[in-house]
Amino acid sequence: MQNLNEKIVVVIGGTSGIGLAVVKAASQLGAKVYAAGRSQTNIDKAKAVCDDTVSFRLADTHDDASLLALFKEAGEIDYLVSAATGADRTIAPFVEQTAEQFSAAFQKFWGYTNVVRNGEAFVKSNGSITLVSGTPARKYKSGMSSLSCTGGAVEAFIKALAVEIAPKRINGVSPGLIDTAMWDVMGEEKQQKLADMTVHIPMARAGKPEEVAQGVIFAMTNSYTTGTIVDVEGGTLLS
Template identity: 50%
Template sequence: MSNLKGKKAVVIGGSSGIGLETTRLLSEAGVEVVVGCRRGVMPESLIGVTVRSVDVLDREGLNTFFASVGEIDYLVNAATGGDRAVGPFMDMDLDGFQASFAKLWGYTNSVRLGAGYVKDSGAIVLVSGYPARKVKTGYIAISTVGNAVEGFVRAIAAELAPKRINVVSPGLIDTPMFAHQGSEREEFLSNGTSQHLIPRAGKPEEVAKGILFALENEFVTGTTIDVDGGALLS
């Protein structure tokens, strides 16, 4: 039996990809969801879901956002935050490398400004990604940021207790984060996963189920849950 019915959640980045599927599953389980994202637009209407415009890098706006939502059971942040630098570190534009940390700052802002609104019985979930622990050529910035997200959650869990906080780490997932279209997209997703134990791109819903597990299971905190098709073992 799900214990989600009647709960209230904020899903930042809930208008696309993994966040959207998390919003959908929560809404189907009877959770009232407030989605936060920059454009403040949902691609579709879902029962019990409202959307507000907020940028996780704008602390004042984020403060106003949380104050207007009030007390919540769950906080999920699945926002990408900004651009990601890809390529060899030694050739990289260091401003681009530094800018890749927007995701970390967005996550830490949302925990700092949002955790006070999460009930003691509640939970927080952030999203890292398999490059955090599976080093790939050209993914130095993404690895470093993912590691920082996972390290932040381990470090902060004791301070936030009894509230719980966890990370879900996806493999390569077929979401709008990747701009490729048509056959170029198929090639990108299949080449990127051909060596994985489950040799296909993941579906956003598969990761969202991992997020719901971390929200619901009251014996899980301070850890990283991999939903990656065996990418780490490939």
Template identity: 35%
Template sequence: MNNTADTQRVVVIGGTSGIGFAVAQAAAAHGSNVVVASSNQGRVDLAVKKLGGPAEGIVLDVADDAALAAFFDRIGEFDHLVYTAGESLLLKPLADLTAEESRAFFERRFWGALLAAKYATPKLRPGGSITFTSGAFATRPAPGASLGASVTAAVEGLTRALALELAPLRVNAVRLGAIRTELWDSTVPDPEAFLQAHGSGLPVQRVGNPEEAAAAYLYLLSNGYATGTVLTLDGGAALA
């Protein structure tokens, strides 16, 4: 991270667990002041305790438009927004999907990201950036992944459009493959067996870890020439 002037302030929505928390840790390790937000008070408190220092934590429901607006009013000016919020990947055949769960999936992973960008933009300092989270399903869908493929493709389209609309602010996304986090606990019946099997089919012979994912986000935050970029980090899944 570039700290040539004032200390950078990084906001991570979804920053209390998994990839988001790893991003918050990495940003803090590079000298940034970090604000993490999620919908669970217990996770917020624990994340702030683990991060230490000047870290702040705020409870936020990204499905609540008014709450998002109030959140950014509360935190004021900052430098970088990272959006990693999202629940289970919801891997189901089309015939088994309900309208309610499908809308809820998009609510947090796409609409929450779009509205976070809307309310964050007036608060971002010159040289600031927004980094969204996409996934390998955007380009390599699988049976039962219609929602995942749709929402990640939508996020990537949003990334490119906002990179033009919000310039010179930078807007990017990280397209992730399988990363070992607690998210899999609510996605597949046997997370360890799934991750071992999936990893064995990759060129790198394993799935990724949150720290490796966080490094991709920090690259996009710190590289002032990167905008409209979708950075793939998938262990070679696109080649397998």
């Protein structure tokens, strides 16, 4: 892994799970890191596990003013990452969902477009943007159509923008099932349920946020990688 000394890294959704793992990895590699999320509670929890060189800020992918304030403060950004969830998802057959339920999942996509619209001008010409997608973009399961369509939109957006914003780069990282706070709604059965949901994939376990962060560090720093989706999914797409 390379040295990120003197690099400026901004991670939206950097207060939990995959984003927080990117924040820790980039910080350990020497970068000046700005990490953002919507809630002070998550910021306080994240602060407790990061060194004090990380700057935590409140920002919401659906609030342009908060994004712009963050980007202005960060200045010339080397690597901009968004790992924000920011959407209500309904897991159910398409025809059983209301239009509102189905379209709610797209709030993640609209949030990402807001990050890029507000942030691109701040990214250095040799810098990059990395967005976090997910296996449903290319792995189709009953009840998951809203996630597949949202993920497909995120991946198409990445490829379309790679052509437009060159020489700046933009890539995606697509995680499989990763053990993060996103699954805390499962309560005490979380670990058993994650194990059950991954028993059939080649790696036969849920992934760790740190494993996805390695993919993000690669996508954001490799100077000849753009419009690419890095899959970190334990073989999910094969299963």
